[in-house]
Structure formats: C-alpha cells, structure tokens
Amino acid sequence: MLSGPLALAADAPEVALDPSYAGAPTEVREFLVAAHAADLITDPLGRCLAFPDLPGNQWPEGMARAHCEANHGPKITLAQVQDLLDRDAVSGIDALFAADLERHFSATGFSEAIHSDFHAFDASYEAGRLTKAWLDKAPGSAYGQAARASYYRRMAWQARGYEWMKDTPGENVVRMREFAALAVKHYRRAIEIEPRLLPAYVGLINIANMISDSGMEQWALQAARSVDPACPDVAATRMASLEPRWGGSYALMQAFADEQAPFVSRRPLLALSIVAPAIDAANVLMDSDQYAQAIEVLRPVALRATAPDAQEDLADSMLQIGQGSWMTLVHLLEAARFRQGRPYIVRTLGRSLLWHARDPAWALRYLKQANRLDPDDAYVHYLMASSYRRLGRIADAERHYRIAIEDDEVENLRRDSLHELVTTLGEGQQYEKALVEVEILNREFPEFALGWRDRFLVLGPMGMEGGLEAAEKYVELADRSDPAVREDVEQLERGIAKLREEIDGR
Numbered sequence: 001m002l003s004g005p006l007a008l009a010a011d012a013p014e015v016a017l018d019p020s021y022a023g024a025p026t027e028v029r030e031f032l033v034a035a036h037a038a039d040l041i042t043d044p045l046g047r048c049l050a051f052p053d054l055p056g057n058q059w060p061e062g063m064a065r066a067h068c069e070a071n072h073g074p075k076i077t078l079a080q081v082q083d084l085l086d087r088d089a090v091s092g093i094d095a096l097f098a099a100d101l102e103r104h105f106s107a108t109g110f111s112e113a114i115h116s117d118f119h120a121f122d123a124s125y126e127a128g129r130l131t132k133a134w135l136d137k138a139p140g141s142a143y144g145q146a147a148r149a150s151y152y153r154r155m156a157w158q159a160r161g162y163e164w165m166k167d168t169p170g171e172n173v174v175r176m177r178e179f180a181a182l183a184v185k186h187y188r189r190a191i192e193i194e195p196r197l198l199p200a201y202v203g204l205i206n207i208a209n210m211i212s213d214s215g216m217e218q219w220a221l222q223a224a225r226s227v228d229p230a231c232p233d234v235a236a237t238r239m240a241s242l243e244p245r246w247g248g249s250y251a252l253m254q255a256f257a258d259e260q261a262p263f264v265s266r267r268p269l270l271a272l273s274i275v276a277p278a279i280d281a282a283n284v285l286m287d288s289d290q291y292a293q294a295i296e297v298l299r300p301v302a303l304r305a306t307a308p309d310a311q312e313d314l315a316d317s318m319l320q321i322g323q324g325s326w327m328t329l330v331h332l333l334e335a336a337r338f339r340q341g342r343p344y345i346v347r348t349l350g351r352s353l354l355w356h357a358r359d360p361a362w363a364l365r366y367l368k369q370a371n372r373l374d375p376d377d378a379y380v381h382y383l384m385a386s387s388y389r390r391l392g393r394i395a396d397a398e399r400h401y402r403i404a405i406e407d408d409e410v411e412n413l414r415r416d417s418l419h420e421l422v423t424t425l426g427e428g429q430q431y432e433k434a435l436v437e438v439e440i441l442n443r444e445f446p447e448f449a450l451g452w453r454d455r456f457l458v459l460g461p462m463g464m465e466g467g468l469e470a471a472e473k474y475v476e477l478a479d480r481s482d483p484a485v486r487e488d489v490e491q492l493e494r495g496i497a498k499l500r501e502e503i504d505g506r
Contacts, residue, residue: 021357027055028326035333036362044072051337054311054330058303063268066112067306067338070232070269075116076100081147082130090138097143101196104228112269115233118199121150123158142194146203149186153203156180160210180207184216196227202237209241217241230263235273243280253277271305279309282317291317302331311335312345319348329356336366343373347380350387360387378407382417389420394428397421415445422454426461434458449477471496 021029031052038050048068053059076096084092096117103111121127131148138144156179159172168176184207190200201224208217217238224234235256242248242256257274264270278301285294298314301307315331318324332349335341341349350367353359364387370380385400401421407413418441425434438458441451456470475493480486 021359024326028330031055031330032333032357035337036359038337039362039365045069045074048072048337051334054302054334056303059306060264060268060271063271063306066269067272070112070116071338073111073113073116075113075119078120078126078130081134085130085133085137088137090134090141093134094138094141094143101194104198105196112232114197115199115202118146118150121147121154123151123154127151128155140193142190142197142200145186145190145193146197146200149183149190149200149203152179152183152186153207156183156207156210177211180211183207191223195223198224198228198231198234201227202233205234205237205241209237209246212247230260230267230270232267232269232272235260235270236276239273239276250277250281253280272307275301275305275307275310279307279313282310282313286313286317286320289320291320295321295323302334306334306338308335308338308341312341316345316348324352324356326356328352340369340373343370343377346370346373347377347383350380351383354383354387354390360390363387364391378404378413379410382413382420385417385424386420389424389427394424394430397424415441415448415451418445419448419450419454422458426454426457429461431458431462435462447477449474449479452477468496468499 021032024032034050034052038047038052041047041050045068048071049065053064080096081093084090084096097114100111100114100117103109104114121131127147128151131144131151134141134144135148156176159175159179161168161172165173184204187200187203187207190197201220204220205217205224208214208220221234221238224231228234239253239256240246242253244250254277257277260270260273264274278297282294282297282301285291285297294317295314298310298317301310302314311331312335315328315335318328318331329349329352332345332352335345336349340346346366347370350363350365350370353363353366357363364384367380367384367387370377371384374380381400382404385397385404388394388397388400398421401417401424404417405414405421407417418437422434422438422441425431425437434454435458438451438455441448442455445451452470452474456467456474459465459467459470471492475489475496478485478489480489
C-alpha cells in the first residue's frame with residue numbers, strides 16, 4: 001500500500017474553481033457576472049432584455065430590445081389556434097392576428113410580432129392538420145390562408161433540402177414544386193383579402209428564391225415595399241435571395257443594404273440586413289479555412305449589429321486559430337442571448353464556460369441544450385461528465401463518462417474519458433470499480449502516462465501490490481516539458497526514492 005510522501009504527492013488537489021472570473025479583464029468580468037445573472041431568468045424575453053450588451057458596441061439605438069422582442073416576445077401558438085377552433089370561435093383567431101398586424105403599423109404600440117405569429121405553421125403534421133381545419137371553417141380568412149401557405153412553403157423546403165439543386169433527387173424537386181405551387185396559391189389569396197399582410201409577401205419572396213422565379217420575387221418585393229418600405233423581415237428575405245450562392249452577388253447585396261440604411265434609425269433591426277454581405281463573405285472565408293481574414297471582417301460587424309451569425313462565426317474563427325480568449329466567450333454568450341445556436345456552437349459555449357470561465361454549473365445549462373439537440377454527441381457527454389465531476393456529483397459524472405467511453409470517432413475521447421472516470425470513482429472512494437476501469441486504460445493505452453498515475457492512486461488505498469511500479473512507469477512516461485507535470489514528477493521521484501530507501505533498509 002502506498003503511504004507517506006508518495007501518496008501525498010499523487011493526491012495533490014486540482015486548482016480550485018474560480019467562478020468569479022477573476023482572471024478576466026474588468027469589462028469582461030462585469031459582462032460575465034451580468035450575463036450569468038440574466039441566464040438565471042426563466043422568462044425568455046426577460047432573460048434577453050436583462051442580458052448585457054457586447055462591450056464597446058455601436059449598435060443602433062434600441063436594436064437589442066427590438067431583437068429581443070422579435071425573437072422572444074409573445075406570439076400566437078398552435079395551441080391558441082386549436083383552442084379557438086375547438087370552440088368554433090374562428091373570428092377570435094382572426095382578431096388575434098389582426099391586432100398584431102395593426103401593431104405593425106402603429107406609431108405608439110409598434111411590434112414585429114405579426115411575422116413571428118406564423119413561425120408555428122411549420123412542416124409538422126399538427127400544423128398541416130390544424131391549418132386545413134381552420135380553412136375548412138373560414139376559407140375567407142386572410143390569416144388562415146397565410147398559415148396554410150406557410151405550412152406548404154415549409155413542406156416545399158423540406159422536400160428541397162439544403163443541398164445544391166444538382167445534388168437534390170429529382171423526385172424531391174417534383175414534390176418541392178408541387179408544395180411551392182400550393183403555397184403561392186394560398187399566399188396570393190391571403191393578399192387579395194388583406195393587402196397589408198406582409199408575411200405573405202415574405203413567403204412569396206422566399207418561394208421565388210427557392211424555385212428561381214425572379215418575376216414573382218420582384219412583384220412581391222415591390223408590393224411589400226409599397227406597404228412598408230422598411231420592414232426588416234422583407235429586407236432579410238430579399239437579402240438572402242441576393243447571396244452569390246443563390247445567383248446574386250455582393251454588389252447587389254451591398255446596393256440593397258445602401259437602400260435600407262436611411263430607415264435604420266426608426267427600424268433598427270434593418271441593421272441585420274445591412275451587415276449581411278460582410279457576414280456571408282466571412283462565411284465563405286471560413287469555408288476555405290481563412291480564419292484570420294474572417295476575423296478581420298467580422299470584428300467590426302459584431303460591433304455594428306446584434307447579428308448572432310457574426311458573433312458565432314467570429315468566436316469560432318478565433319478558436320480555430322488558437323485565439324480563444326475571454327472575448328470568444330463573450331461573443332458566444334451574446335449570440336445565445338438572441339437565439340439557440342446549432343449543436344456545435346452550443347457545445348462550444350458550454351465547453352468555454354467549463355474550461356475557460358471555470359464555471360461548471362453555468363456550463364451545464366448549455367451542455368444540456370447541446371445534448372437535447374444531439375443526444376449522440378459523445379463529446380457533449382464527456383463535457384457534461386467533467387462538469388458534474390467538478391460539482392461533486394459522482395453518479396451523474398460516471399453515467400456520462402460511460403457513454404463517452406464508447407465513442408470510437410473523436411481522437412483520444414475514450415482514453416480521456418476512462419482516465420477521468422477512474423479519477424472520479426477514486427474521488428468517490430469506489431476503488432474496486434476504479435480498478436476495473438484502470439485495467440482497461442493501461443491495457444489499451446500503455447503509453448499514456450496519466451493512466452499509470454491513476455493506477456497507483458487506485459492500488460494504494462486498496463492495499464494492493466504494484467503501486468510503486470505504476471508510479472515509476474508514470475515518471476518514465478511523463479512529459480516534463482509541462483512545468484506542472486515536471487513539478488509533480490519531481491515530487492514523485494523524491495517520494496519514490498525515499499520509499500525505496502525504506503524498503504532497502506528493511
């Protein structure tokens with residue numbers, strides 16, 4: 001059994017966690033403290049409004065609030081529509097939509113909610129069933145027509161997919177065109193009934209881009225701008241259709257951005273469209289691994305608009321070239337303020353909160369999101385396990401480490417998960433279980449120095465032979481170029497020498 005100086009050297013505790021972010025610059029630390037407090041707010045709109053703005057930003061006045069309200073404000077739900085249908089209160093459904101449409105043109109109670117109201121009508125079975133039932137009862141409802149069109153439009157995109165058209169199966173293209181035609185029919189009927197219904201024009205612009213119908217796109221754009229020349233949703237949809245990948249160009253994008261610029265002071269969300277050309281150009285640079293150049297494009301963009309794409313891509317580019325810093329974390333959090341990112345981004349934010357901010361509890365908020373988005377991501381399970389371990393939740397850590405251990409794709413993930421599982425079980429004094437895992441670790445990864453360190457830490461408390469030899473193996477394999485490892489090894493060497501002297505003197 002190991003004892004005395006050898007055991008003490010091996011059991012040196014890790015550096016204590018520092019959730020006060022004391023290592024961060026002052027403005028970053030203040031941002032993180034405020035962001036952490038905001039993240040505890042359960043109401044999505046309240047959370048977004050309470051979040052601190054990006055340090056040093058030059059966003060248009062009111063942009064952050066407008067973005068929060070657009071993304072997280074109240075909106076009509078399928079459940080509300082279903083409830084009113086069940087009560088045969090069809091006029092009540094129209095009243096809800098009509099009220100939000102009027103707010104879009106109000107000088108005092110302005111809101112962009114009429115656009116968000118149609119987001120619920122996606123390609124789901126429930127949306128299809130409900131919109132059909134709505135139109136069966138109220139074929140003269142402009143909002144019912146637009147909702148049905150939204151369902152068909154989303155079905156068309158589901159059939160189309162997001163590959164290049166040349167890579168899209170022919171049968172998918174046929175289905176896409178069938179659904180698109182149905183959507184166009186219902187959108188046009190909605191506009192006949194209510195010519196101010198801007199979401200219908202937005203839908204037509206989007207479909208025109210999908211099926212390459214420039215005539216319909218121009219008609220819908222001109223009609224929409226005659227209703228509201230400064231509608232951010234119209235501008236965003238048109239700007240997307242001007243991207244080079246859809247047959248447009250950066251010159252056309254910039255020209256359209258210049259047209260929108262005079263309206264930004266009263267419609268700050270237009271700034272999202274104005275920075276779109278730069279964001280798309282940076283995305284192209286990232287696709288060709290030109291991350292340093294992308295950073296130069298995105299840094300000023302992040303300061304000019306609340307665009308989550310710019311914040312995420314800037315942070316990702318910085319990480320790709322080893323510029324991970326406190327500001328990387330700030331950009332990721334600022335993006336998460338306005339929307340939930342794709343699984344990789346959410347995972348990266350959780351990892352940054354764990355390793356950089358050293359705040360495992362906060363990290364778990366985002367790692368759990370990443371796990372819900374992609375339950376099969378073994379690296380997320382590893383990060384969750386590491387977070388639980390640092391919070392002293394041994395059983396939860398073990399559960400996620402055991403999932404991560406089964407991965408055979410991420411380099412060294414099985415090895416590192418085994419190593420940390422052994423350490424976790426040892427911390428919980430579950431030495432017999434730890435011994436099973438360390439046997440696997442040493443057998444599969446015999447050149448992994450920490451595996452031998454794990455071995456002697458497990459054998460010691462169990463009173464088993466072989467601990468001293470494991471310690472010597474660790475000393476032999478350890479990378480002394482790391483100052484922390486060198487200090488640990490030198491302390492162990494002194495302990496080993498002293499123990500050898502005791503053995504020889506017996």
